[in-house]
Amino acid sequence: MIMNYTEGLFRFIEKSPTPFHVIDNMKQELAEQGYKQLLEREEWKLEQGGKYYVIRNGSAMVAFRVPKGTFGGFQIVASHSDAPCLKLKENPELWSEQAYVRLNVEKYGGMICSTWFDRPLSVAGRLLVKSEEGVTVKLVQIDKDLLMLPSLAIHMNRDINTGYDYHAQKDMLPLYGMGTKGEKESFMDRIAREADVKEEDILGSDLYVYNRMPGSVWGSEDEFISSGKLDDLECVYSSMASFLSAEEHDRIPVHCVYDNEEVGSSTRQGAASTFLADTLERIQEAFGGSASDYRRLIAGSMMLSADNAHAVHPNYPEKACPSNRPLVNQGVVIKFSGNQRYTSDGVTAAVFRSICGKAGVPTQVFTNHSDIAGGSTLGNISALQVPVPCVDIGLPQLAMHSSYETAGVKDLEYMIIAMKGFYEAATEEMENGIKIQ
Template identity: 50%
Template structure:
């Protein structure tokens, strides 16, 4: 069996294993360890050597890995950046709400721009990070309740006759999941389930970052098995494929960097988001660890390149009018290059040319996406990250349907396309990404 089939299976396993950003980053860290990467703690001094392979994690939900080339007299960085989070519902600290002594609901709030209707009438559960206090210290534990635990019920059409003509949902009223059929034991019961799952006393739990997740497993479907549907394809599909390409690529004359940030769906304004100092801190510490000066760092950044990897909107089969007439993309059509006049995407003529050249070298098709000029589009982390550390950058992704649904759809063949393109990027000599001076 070739890389293609194995990579599809690998993505399916990763999606099933990653109900939250914490789990996705933990999965990446374990894979890096298996490939000989050495973990570095930000609070400790780093020892960096040419030819070394390293990674560091911030907040348990963002990760940066890097391969250091062996001949770095005149070096640069090659970076891919993606995000680990997805729209969902966060469980509030005081979680249980009772209804007339008969039902118990979980008190939640929306995280990101959620397609609310897709979360209703399907099995859900709870996962996230738990802080446990034991022996005078704190430790972090990941939890994933692996059973159908809650459900958000729709209102019957007999009680809401115009439901099919409206699409307004109140997140404090309509979107709270049903958790239990009796309020008798409600207080603390979710924490009790979490404690039992972790094998600790409930009194030892001092903090929880818990989220709802869709229990539906990833599915490969279509006439020829050409589609994949799963929770959190935005952006775990791009994160996994760029990570796989990173593991396979190598360049002795550069530092190859894989970055996956948390909190893109809520603006990236956190210590672990793309707008934080995380990427800049890591690049500066690499430069310092190699014994190089600040001037050499500035030279390196000026000749560096980043690919911001975040999925894109495919033409909808029932609503092709929602996309631009000819700057539109299709699933299984290849890598999407995104651009925007207002710089919501970081692509420009130079970075587009570079990425087209990389894809041509890899034998991978490209597509071009721009929003309709009369519709507001989304944004991504490329320009946000570049506000902290500047280099040439392009916004790319893979075409998908139902972005921000609890169950999204994308193309199976695009998995291979992205891996091959990213591997070619990390394999290529860095100097071809430097724009020549006009003299």
């Protein structure tokens, strides 16, 4: 089963070079499982036992199932579809020496720049194309080793191994081809040809550079996995797999995937938006509930904020907290932060540990080294709109925000089992504790 999960994850990542592809791939899977798409601009007529999903911006999704009887709250798992990368600017072609064609890009998120050099790259994203109805969205993924970022030889950059400051506008421009300006097919013509549209019909685009290296299983006993976008497609994949396999009860399971976490979440499709709140409110309204009923449902709900965590690095053990040191293949990580960069507290962590214990899943703890500022994730941001009890979790990994990250084979299965147990649980606040059904 472990290798089946790993192979499934690699296939999912390979088909998902951008957030738009992530959502489209999940949309196809949900449709095959009998889920119906809802549009935000239309009235929702929901049924008991119904299965639904709603998409915003083509890059964020909320999927849910309605129980056949009354329901007492929401069991929510939230993750994100984006990853640090290079985003193409408008009019991307830059000519050099009247021969080389480079592409003009900017950084998206906190990427490790050095990991993008000297490896096969390509381009994917969405095109907005003129049509008789107005504008049509077309996804494009060039399945070819199309670009490269060649390193400058060490003879010309003696400081490269002693600390180098990468400049996005100079160092990070990928090489696309050679030719004579005016005679060579333009880059946007190439994109149009791949999408089977006319270049003059393209009215807009959101295009990104992605790493072409396929996922791999490696190590002395095949204990490691490496791939691009493990942060956070490993959690997206785990949430989707557990959501689809969880057994029904009187809670509404919610599979939520936000976009733009890597750049702060403050977009209409990010965790700071009303997307999840709008969806949950409309579910309640569809069954005749009042505003007060909605608040009671929220009070009886819980969320897992699922975003990968830092494992102790074997070469840099001093960077980790002295007493909370997650290891690869040792279980799901619960993340804590004294300054509330993560949502976990004693109550939510205890509930999640109880669920994992019943499922036979080991857990670990991550806290930052107290002298090293850490990152944050979507849990606290989302709670500003949907104030449910939440615990921040993730899978331990190395090389976070590299173009090619590393994690553990066993942990993927641990996460899927833990999330399935969470979806099948129900929490209820008591006078002096939490009841877990």
